[in-house]
Amino acid sequence: MQHLFKLDPAKTLPDGAGERLIRSGTDGFIIGGTDGLNLEATRRLFQEFASSHLPVFIEVSDEAMVIPGASQYLIPMVLNSTNVNWLIGAHHEMVKQYGAFIPWPHVLTEGYCILNPDAKAAQLSEAKTNLTTDDVAAYASIAENMLQLPIFYVEYSGRFGNPRMVQAAKSELTNTKLWYGGGIRTEEQxxxxxxxxxxxxxxxxxxxxxxxxxxxVKTKR
Known part of the structure; x- marks a missing residue:
């Protein structure tokens, strides 16, 4: 897996976009967002893409994202948050409420490092974004060696990031997969x-x- 499209239930795709995305050559889809989420919109979007042969990940950042049937459920932990709620607090409440219904074999935890201070996700999670490459490398090492997370996600959310930051994370990872998201608007980026x-x-x-x-999608190796 090398390329994923992230679909926001609070936004509207062009007419006919679903079929074209499914046939695009991408490796799958993430359904997720930060604000304006509601359960019905999430369900409609999921149903549109669930019939494809591609995996559909649901990123559970809100109760509006809790729907059955996804290939995997992505649980974000914002490692550079200054608010413990975004590191483990909200997760604790979710397990208290829904623990008996969580399909644990289909759950993947993402260790987020959010680096764009203007992003809604950074502001909501109270992320410390003025980090050095050494800071990012340390968070990546924590994700792999201390927390043993399957995914470390460098997120610039709306702005194209600094490749040096991404490389700093990559240099620390062997088993944990490095995902990058943020500001990709061209094939070159x-x-x-x-x-x-x-x-x-x-x-x-x-x-x-x-x-x-x-x-x-043309950039897939």
């Missing part, structure tokens, strides 16, 4: 980050320039 990260995630450009979004 996709290619640059795909040369470092194990998986690139393409999101906002789907709603800004659909044809450009499709072009990012």
């Amino acid at each position: 996709a290619r640059e980050m795909a040369a470092i990260a194990d998986v690139i995630v393409v999101g906002n450009i789907l709603y800004e320039d659909f044809e450009q979004a499709l072009a990012t």
Whole structure:
């Protein structure tokens, strides 16, 4: 797996986009968002893509994302948050409420490192974003060696990131997969980050320039 499209239930894709995305050559889809989420919109979006042969991941950042049937459920832990709620607090409450119904074999935990201070996700999670490459490398090492997370996610959310930061994370990872998301709007940007990260995630450009979004799939190795 090298390329994923991230679909936001609070946004509207162009007419006919679903079929074209399924046939685009991408490796799968993440359904997730930060605000304006509701359960019915999430369910409609999931049903549109669930019939494809591709995996559909649901990122559980809100109760509106709790629907059955996904290939995997992604649980974000914001490692550089200054608010413990985004590291473990919300997860504790979720397990208290829904623990008996959680399909644990289908759950993957993502260790997020959010680096764009202007991003809604950074503001909501109170992330410390003024990090050095050494800081990012340390978070990546924690994700792999202390927490043994399957995914370390370098997230710039709306802004194209610094490849040096992504490379710093990559240098610390052997078993944990490095995902990168944020600001990929061109094939060249996709290619640059795909040369470092194990998986690139393409999101906002789907709603800004659909044809450009499709072009990012060409970077798959």
